[in-house]
Amino acid sequence: MKCFYHSADLDGQCSGAIVKHFYPECELIGINYGQPFPWDAIEKNEPVFMVDFSLQPFEDMIRLANLATLVWIDHHKTAIDESIARHVDKALPGLREVGRAGCELTWEYIQDFVMRDKPEKAPVPLAVHLLGRYDVWDLKNPQVLAFHYGMLTYDTDPNDQGFWGRFFEPDEFPDWEVDGIIWKGEAILEYEAQSNAKYMAAAAFPVMLDGLRCLAVNRLLSNSKLFESAWDRNKYDAMLAFGYRGKGWTVSLYSDRDDVDVGEVCKRRGGGGHKGAAGFQCDVLPFRPSPAREAIDL
Ligand SMILES: [Mn+2]
Structure with a gap:
């Protein structure tokens, strides 16, 4: 057995x-x-x-x-x-x-x-x-x-x-x-909330992806709680966490907005998941952190 x-x-x-x-x-x-x-x-x-x-x-x-x-x-x-x-x-x-x-x-x-x-x-x-x-x-x-x-x-x-x-x-x-x-x-949760807030303050930046205004951060093996301190659902459509895994990039998207379906966005890029949490893999990142962050029209 x-x-x-x-x-x-x-x-x-x-x-x-x-x-x-x-x-x-x-x-x-x-x-x-x-x-x-x-x-x-x-x-x-x-x-x-x-x-x-x-x-x-x-x-x-x-x-x-x-x-x-x-x-x-x-x-x-x-x-x-x-x-x-x-x-x-x-x-x-x-x-x-x-x-x-x-x-x-x-x-x-x-x-x-x-x-x-x-x-x-x-x-x-x-x-x-x-x-x-x-x-x-x-x-x-x-x-x-x-x-x-x-x-x-x-x-x-x-x-x-x-x-x-x-x-x-x-x-x-x-x-x-x-x-x-x-x-x-x-x-551990209290520690993680502090650590996440520091990480977001240091590393988060806005990008556009397939028409979605995203708050992005370079981090793997995370979840939507990472974004808590910086997330503004009126300013952004989705949270975007990405990182390199040896064979390519992994991009994870999250959203708590009713009018956003990140599963559909990821499916079109060969991935999938749920409406509020999904992901895809790629060889080249489909966005580029802009040096002039303010220049991105959010
Ligand atoms: Mn299970």
Whole structure:
């Protein structure tokens, strides 16, 4: 039995850790987009979980479902849409839903389908709920962001059940212990807000991109929180973070304006994403920081 989990973020890692918790004999294999799939390692009819992830192109998901006994749990809209377009969504076991995170769906699937003979299904543990809400950017509860940042201070390898397992056993790890991680995260958030404000004051500049007035900054592996101190939705249409990754430029766009769809802009440039957050890659940057910043007509 194998479980492939999205290795790139805490939602994927938590999803893998949940599977491992209920199936200790399961072999966990982290995978990310662009990585080759180990076809030779899959035995005929072997049980295979794929959580918070899908193979691209989608033909490979069908190939895997024909080879192994696949359970597919995912919330990525493009992959779910493809399964529906190919009329295989009903035939593939698992749980897929846009709007809930991989770890929330994995918990529910295991409770509903695997623990069905148990007298009581366990409710979603607080840690799973908080990580899930972060992954779908539902930040209404301030604990969501703080818990995520607190978790980033640990090695979160989902094989480490000494670390993860306690989150899934509320009697062993009561909610007040989750609070300890939230307090850690709150301090990190305060530090990051200061550090982001300094970075923006030092490095942000306006550019035009495809008709969008953008506030740009040269920074990779960030998110829209970087822009908070300098963002003015009346002055700009979008936030633009960019950086060089060895093989080319990565450009990320964000916007909180109703009249702006950065996903469409990025799609036209070969990338994609959501209406409020999207990205694309390019060999040559499609804008140039002007030495006379004021000369850009914003
Ligand atoms: Mn996810």
